[in-house]
Amino acid sequence: MLADEPIPSEELRRIDAEIRAEWPTGDAVDFEEAIAYHGELPPEKRFAEVLESADRPLLQPRAGVPRLREQIELLEYLHGEGEADLLPTTIDSYTRDNEYGKARTGLEEARETGEDTLNGFPAVNHGVEGCRELIEAVDAPIEVRHGTPDARLLAAITFAGGFRSFEGGPISYNIPYTKEHDLAETIEHWQFVDRLAGAYTDRGVRINREPFGPLTGTLVPPSIAIAIGIVEGLLAATQGVRSITLGYGQVGNVVQDVAALRALRSLGEEYLPAEVTLTTVFHEWMGGFPPDEARANGVISLGGMTAAIAAPDKVITKSPQEFRGVPTKEANAAGLRTTRQVIDMAIEQRIEIDGIPEERALIERESRCLLDAIFDHGDGDVARGVVRAFESGALDVPFAPSDSARAAILPARDDDGRVRLFEFGELAMDQEIREIHAARLSKRAETEGREQSFRMVADDVDAISDGRLIGRPGGAIGGVGRAD
C-alpha cells in the first residue's frame, strides 16, 4: 500500500534493475561507478552547493534541443552571453511520456535533417555517456527539467550521467502535465526517484530536488502551490533527499508574490525536517505571454522586480519569445540579462511594501488548512493523504487537466490583482477564508458592474497577454492613484 516510507534498499535495487531493463541505454548505469564519477566533478558543477551558497538570486533559463552538440552550444551560449548562473536541460515530450522509441525517431530525424522536431533533449536516448559529455563540456551546474510522471529511467540515467539537480514531483509533474496517470502510482514512481537521489546523497553526492511550483501556471492561488510543494518536499525528504528547492510561479501582484515567497520559505522550514537544506525558486510569469516581445520584456521585468524584493535563491527566467514558441538562444539570453539588470538595480534598495505581512498571514493560514486536510485525509500519512485529498476535492488545482484532480475550483483576480477563488468546490479552506475571498471578489465585481462568472476567469486568463493584470470588461484599467 502507498505510504510515505523510505523504499528499502533491496526494493530500490529491484526496481532499479527493472526500469533499467526498459530501454537499452539503461544498461550503462552503474551506481558505484557513478558515485566515483560525481566525486571527480569540480565544485562549480555541484548544483546544490552552488545554489545553497549563493549570495544573490541565481538565474536559470529553460532550454533543451534534441542534439547533443547543439545542446552544448546552447548551454554555453546561455552561460556566456546570457550570464546564466545555473543551466537547464529541458527534456522532450516523448521522453516525458516514456515513449523512448518515438524520441529516438525524433532524434534521428533531427540528426538527419538538421531540424529540431523534438521539443527538448531526449536524455534517455543520449544515455549516460551523452549526458556526461554535456556535463563535462559546460562549466556550470545543470538541472534536468521535464514534466515526466514516471521519471525513473530518466533519473537513473541522468544521475549517473552527472546531473545533480532534478525538477519535478509526483503531484507537480502529474496534475498539470497529464490526463490519465494515476496519482498514487505516480507517487510511487517518484519515491523511487527520490530514493535514488537519497542514495547518491548518502554517498556524499547531494542531488538537489525541485518540486515544480507553478503547476498549471494559470491563476494558481499561492497557498495551493505552497501546500503541494511542501508535500513533495516531505515525500522527498523521507527518501533521503537533503537539498530541496521549493518553487512558486509569479501571479503578477507584487504584494501577493512577495508574501507567497516569504510564506513558502517559512512554512518550508517549519514543515521540512531539519536535515534538509531548503532553498526557494521563483518562476517568472508562467501563464500566457503577450504576443509582442517588447511587452513580454515588461512582463519579465515585473518578475525581476518581484525577485529583487523577495530575494529567492533562484529565479527561472522567461524569454521575450515565450508567446510564440521555443525561443532562439539570443532571446533566451536576453530574458536572462533583462532580469539580471532589474534585479541588480533593485536588490540593494530597501523596498518594503505595505500589506505584505497581512497577505502572507492569509497565505500561511490557507496553506495550513490544506496541509491539515492532507494529513487528516491520510491519517497522518502524507502520501495517502494527498491522493485522497485530491479525490475528495479537499485539494485541487485550477485548470488541472489530470483525471486525478477535480479542477472544480475557479480563480479570479480581486480589485488589486491578487488571485482569489470564487468557486471553492470542496477545497479544504475554512469559512472565514472563503468569506475573505468572496468579499475581495465582490468588490471587484462591483467596480466592474458585472457578476462573477467564467467570463471573468477567461478575461483574467487573457489579461497579461492583452497588456494588463486584471481582465476588466472592455480592457479598461481600473482606479489609478496619483502622485500625491
Next chain:
Amino acid sequence: MLADEPIPSEELRRIDAEIRAEWPTGDAVDFEEAIAYHGELPPEKRFAEVLESADRPLLQPRAGVPRLREQIELLEYLHGEGEADLLPTTIDSYTRDNEYGKARTGLEEARETGEDTLNGFPAVNHGVEGCRELIEAVDAPIEVRHGTPDARLLAAITFAGGFRSFEGGPISYNIPYTKEHDLAETIEHWQFVDRLAGAYTDRGVRINREPFGPLTGTLVPPSIAIAIGIVEGLLAATQGVRSITLGYGQVGNVVQDVAALRALRSLGEEYLPAEVTLTTVFHEWMGGFPPDEARANGVISLGGMTAAIAAPDKVITKSPQEFRGVPTKEANAAGLRTTRQVIDMAIEQRIEIDGIPEERALIERESRCLLDAIFDHGDGDVARGVVRAFESGALDVPFAPSDSARAAILPARDDDGRVRLFEFGELAMDQEIREIHAARLSKRAETEGREQSFRMVADDVDAISDGRLIGRPGGAIGGVGRAD
C-alpha cells in the same frame, strides 16, 4: 534690468518683429491668423487638454528626423505601433544653436542623400507651413522638444505652426545644454517664449509649457531638479502660461523617485499660482544606458514600475537603443510598449513602500532651502534670484557644462542607492541636511571600505550601464535581503 515681470505688449510685438526678421521663414508668422488656425484644430490635438484630462500616465517618446515626410511617418509609427499617447518633435542641434544656415545645409543634404545627417527636425527651416503639415498629418498632440537657450524664433514658428506644447526653460535649457550662454540673457529670451505662449493662452489657445526636469541627467539630487522646475514654472506663469508640466528624471531608487514625484507635485501646487493647471512628467533614466538592449529593457522597466507607483501625468520613455544612438522607430516603439505593459500591470496594484514620506519630507525641506535662497538672492525677485544663486553657488547642478553654474557639487549614491551629495560647495542647504547626506554616504563608504572620492562618483556614473545601481568597487552587489 532683469525682473520677473510680464513683458509689456508693445515690447512683445517689438521683439517678435525683430526675431522674425532673423531668418526668412520668420515672415510667415501671423499671430491673428495663427489663433484662427489653432481654433480649427480638433480636440485630440490640443496638448494641454489631452494631458490634463488623462486618467492614467500618458506615454511620450523622443523623436525627430530632418525631413518632413519621414518625421510624419515616424510619428505615425510611434502613435500606431508604439501606442504613444503624446508625440514629440525633437529639434536638431544646429537649430538649437540658432545656426539656421547650418541646419538648412543639413536638411538639404538629408533631402539629397537620403541620409539623416541632422540629429533632429529643423523646425525653423521647415517654417510655419511645414509644421502645419506635420500637425495636420498626425492624429495626436505634438510637443516641441529641443534644448535651445534662445528659442524665440523656434517658438514663434512652431506656435504659429500648430504645436501646442513646448519643452524647456531658461535654466534647464541653459545649464545642461550650453557652455557660454549668459543665464540672465537666457531668462529674458524665455520670458519672450513664455509671454508668447501666454498671448496664445489669453486668446483661448492654451499652450502647454514643460521645464526640462532631468537637467544633466546624471545623479541630480531631486531637490535641485524640483527647485529649478518651480522657478521656471513661476517665470512662465508670470508671462501668462496656464498649463505647466513639471518634470523629473528617474534616479533609479524607487523610494527616492516616488518621493520626488510626490514632492514635485505638492510643492508645485504650493508655489505656482492657482490659475496654473499643474501636471507632472517622469523621465525614464536619463543617464548612461547599458550597451545591451536586453539590459536596457530592464532599465526602462524599472522606470515603468516607478511610474506605476507614483502615477505622474506623463512618462517620457527611453528606447533599448539609447546607448548607441538615435533609435530606430521599431526600438523607440518597443520602449513605449515595454513601459506601457509594466505600468498597466502594476498601476492597479496598491504598492505603498515604506520610507517614502520620510524621503519626501527630506526632499521638500531641501527644495525649500534652495527656493528660499533663490528668493533671498533676488530680494524677492525670482529671475534675479536664480541668476545670483547660480553665481554664488547657492544653486548648482552636478556636471553642469555651463559657465553660469559652478558645477562644484559632487553627488554619489548612498548604501541604498539614493542620490546624495558629498561635496556641497556653496549650495544653500542647511547644516542638518548636510549631516544627513554625510551620514548616509559614510555608511556606504564603510560598506565598501573606501573613502568618498571622485572615484566613487565615476563608479556611480557608470553603474547602471555596467548593470547595477550603485558603483561598488569591483562591481560587487551589496547586502541582499532574503525572502524571510
Next chain:
Amino acid sequence: MPKTVVLGVIGSDAHVVGITILEQAFSAAGFDVVNLGVQTSQEEFAEAAVAHDAEAVLVSSLYGHAEQDCRGFHDVLAAHGVDAVTYIGGNLAVGQDEFARTRETFEAMGFDRVFDSETDPTEAIAALERDLRIATVEPERATVRS
C-alpha cells in the same frame, strides 16, 4: 438544432487552458461542444466525431509536436467515415517559425483551416459559422471576447 463540435488537444500535449476557453466560447455561441480534454489520440477524436455526429472537429496543439501528432489524422477520420470540417489551432511548430509556412504544412495535411495562437475564439466561431453556412446565433452572445 445546435451543431455539434468535437474539441480536444492532440497527442501527449497537456495544455488545457486554451481549450477550456474555446469550450466556453463555442458553447456561448450556441454550439454543442464535446470536449475530449488534453492528450487525446487520433482514434479518440474519430470515435467521438462518429458518436456525436459532429459537424466539426477542432484540434488544439500547443507544445510543438503537432506535425508528428497529426500525421495520418485525416486517414483515421476517413477510415471512421468522418466527413466533418477540421480545424487546427495553437502553437503548431517548434520554435519561432513563420506562420505562413506552418499553415501550408497543416493545410497540406488536410485541415480546412489553420489558426495561430493569436486567434481570438470569435474568429474561429465566425469561420465555422461560415463554413457550416449558419447564421450567427444571437450576435451579442457570439462576441464572447470584446
Next chain:
Amino acid sequence: MPKTVVLGVIGSDAHVVGITILEQAFSAAGFDVVNLGVQTSQEEFAEAAVAHDAEAVLVSSLYGHAEQDCRGFHDVLAAHGVDAVTYIGGNLAVGQDEFARTRETFEAMGFDRVFDSETDPTEAIAALERDLRIATVEPERATVRS
C-alpha cells in the same frame, strides 16, 4: 616630465560627463590634462594644443554631429603647426550605424585612433602610452576602472 593632452567636446555638443571621467582618468594615469570643456571649436583645440605644447589632442563627440564638426579639423591643426597624436571618441554617428564604418570615416579624416562609446578610459590610456612610447606610470593608479 608628464605629457600634456588637450581634451574637449567639439562643435555645439554639450555632453560633459564623458570628458569629466576622461579628465580624471588621464590625470590619474599621470598625464597633464588641459580640459577645454564642451562646445569647443576647432580653433580652440588648435590654440590650446599650441599653447600647452600638447602631445595629444583628444576629441569627444556624443551628439551625432561629429562628422560635420570635424570636417577640416586636421587642416586647422596643421595650419597652427600642431603635430600631436589625435584621437576621437564617443557616439560618432547619428543612429544605429556599424562602428566599423564610422571608424573608417574618421580615420580617413586624419584621426590616429577612433573609439566607440563602450571604450573604457584605460583602453585609451594604454593606446596613448603606446603611441607616445611611454611606460605605464604606476600601474595600479593607471587602472582607474577595474
